Amino acid sequence: MMNYAVEVRDLRVVRGGQVVLHDVSAQVEVGSVTGLLGPSGCGKSTLLRSVVGVQKVAGGSVRVLGAAAGSAALRDRIGYVTQAPSVYGDLSVMENLRYFAAVVGAPREDPERVIDAVGLGGKEGARADRLSGGQRARVSLAAALLGAPKVLVLDEPTVGLDPVLRAELWELFHRLAAAEDPVTFLISSHVMDEASRCTQLLLMREGRILAADTPAALLERTGARDVEGAFLRLVGAAA
Ligand SMILES: Nc1ncnc2c1ncn2[C@@H]1O[C@H](COP(=O)(O)OP(=O)(O)OP(=O)(O)O)[C@@H](O)[C@H]1O
Numbered sequence: 001m002m003n004y005a006v007e008v009r010d011l012r013v014v015r016g017g018q019v020v021l022h023d024v025s026a027q028v029e030v031g032s033v034t035g036l037l038g039p040s041g042c043g044k045s046t047l048l049r050s051v052v053g054v055q056k057v058a059g060g061s062v063r064v065l066g067a068a069a070g071s072a073a074l075r076d077r078i079g080y081v082t083q084a085p086s087v088y089g090d091l092s093v094m095e096n097l098r099y100f101a102a103v104v105g106a107p108r109e110d111p112e113r114v115i116d117a118v119g120l121g122g123k124e125g126a127r128a129d130r131l132s133g134g135q136r137a138r139v140s141l142a143a144a145l146l147g148a149p150k151v152l153v154l155d156e157p158t159v160g161l162d163p164v165l166r167a168e169l170w171e172l173f174h175r176l177a178a179a180e181d182p183v184t185f186l187i188s189s190h191v192m193d194e195a196s197r198c199t200q201l202l203l204m205r206e207g208r209i210l211a212a213d214t215p216a217a218l219l220e221r222t223g224a225r226d227v228e229g230a231f232l233r234l235v236g237a238a239a
Pocket residue numbers: 015016020038039040041042043044045046047190
């Protein structure tokens with residue numbers, strides 16, 4: 001039996017009187033770097049919010065590591081980075097991480113560990129508002145790693161970053177996912193060319209999952225040359 005970190009079944013979410021998730025079912029394998037891809041407004045953030053347990057749902061179920069999403073048992077097992085900046089600009093990298101460590105009740109030495117994990121060693125004393133966009137993104141990621149969660153949910157973590165920094169962040173996700181004690185990643189993006197960086201894909205459109213597969217299997221199945229082409233063929237087939 002497949003080992004899933006996240007299992008979504010028939011999830012229905014209504015926002016502002018509109019159904020934004022139409023009975024969505026999806027799974028995320030343990031240790032995978034799963035990309036949730038689809039155009040802006042298709043419901044990616046809503047699905048991620050449901051996985052984290054901060055979204056009111058109208059039906060269906062979401063389980064994370066075998067427990068109901070949002071339950072107390074998951075509090076220190078799941079990390080979440082939203083699109084909104086979450087670090088304090090007037091605090092240093094270390095001050096930010098000490099503050100967040102205290103909030104989540106992480107061990108005292110955890111800030112050093114996560115700074116190291118995201119490759120920010122040497123930047124501990126730098127004020128967050130003097131960092132580059134990519135470095136700030138890594139501070140947010142470091143904060144999400146405090147307490148050693150097993151599942152990380154990242155909402156468009158590479159948006160606005162240059163290609164080199166994007167590549168660095170994806171390498172970091174893979175390193176953490178391949179660790180002896182793996183972290184499972186669920187990462188949203190509206191940039192289709194990030195698909196090739198994922199081990200698994202969930203393609204989404206208008207509140208529905210169009211396909212769930214590996215990038216290679218998706219290309220083979222659709223005969224497309226890239227994931228954008230595969231997406232368009234799937235949309236055409238569904239019409
Ligand atoms: N607070 C809200 N109240 C009402 N409707 C909302 C709210 N937030 C989002 N929506 C609607 O829900 C739908 C899904 O939005 P969601 O943010 O999940 O999409 P997304 O795929 O993450 O988009 P983006 O990539 O632009 O963030 C959209 O139609 C959006 O207009």
